[in-house]
Amino acid sequence: MRRTRFDQWPCPIARTTDLIGDWWTPLVMRQAFLGCRRFDQFQESLGVSRAVLTTRLNRLVEEGMLTRHLYQQHPPRHEYRLTDKGRGFWMVLAAMWRWGQDWLPDDDDPELVDRDTGERVVPLVVDEATGAPLDVRRLRLGSAAR
């Protein structure tokens, strides 16, 4: 049964839900950020079925989040690389990371670490213009005063 589609709703949260709501998709993207490129790397690291993984990768290619490149001719083998759109999705995973760490904690989790400084990195969502953490009680939907 195909579920309800949200990809045409006039809300960016709804359209993003349409993508994220495909089982496994956020984890496939996580693996792409961790350096997976080949089908077997995704498959072995996640333990997902080949059929589901194929569907997920195909949709991510269709959506322009990954591109498929031939890296071997005989037999033909492809690898998957992040596009700018796919790389931008890190923002969503980072917010999921932060919230999951705060509210669904598990002592076995690794940390996010800055390669250069060795410091722990903790994602936070702010207002781009002011740098202040977002306070949802101060927000409304509408048109800005500009």
Add this chain to the structure above:
Amino acid sequence: MRRTRFDQWPCPIARTTDLIGDWWTPLVMRQAFLGCRRFDQFQESLGVSRAVLTTRLNRLVEEGMLTRHLYQQHPPRHEYRLTDKGRGFWMVLAAMWRWGQDWLPDDDDPELVDRDTGERVVPLVVDEATGAPLDVRRLRLGSAAR
């Protein structure tokens, strides 16, 4: 068919995926942030079936993201209120909003506006310690040097 569960995986992204991957759940949370409290408000604003909405609200209560309060005795009627854990989830929706706005744009979308200043608000994910936008290429998983 029950899908694969991610709620015990040692990764905050995986555990958050387990929640978000329930169809409709991010949209039910969005409506809670927009002020929905009663079952019928959620149901009418989303056009979701009552059965699916009941399942989603029950899970959000179980997970401690919403609490259920009796607001009428005869017949008994409940409303749903955000907890701190639920309110914290705004961070995830905000990142979805930003990415969806950038990469799945639609001219009909409303804007996020600050109630006090009337200014448009654009969510951005930064490193809490430095305020710098997250650059995923600088991140690794591991233990911090501390």
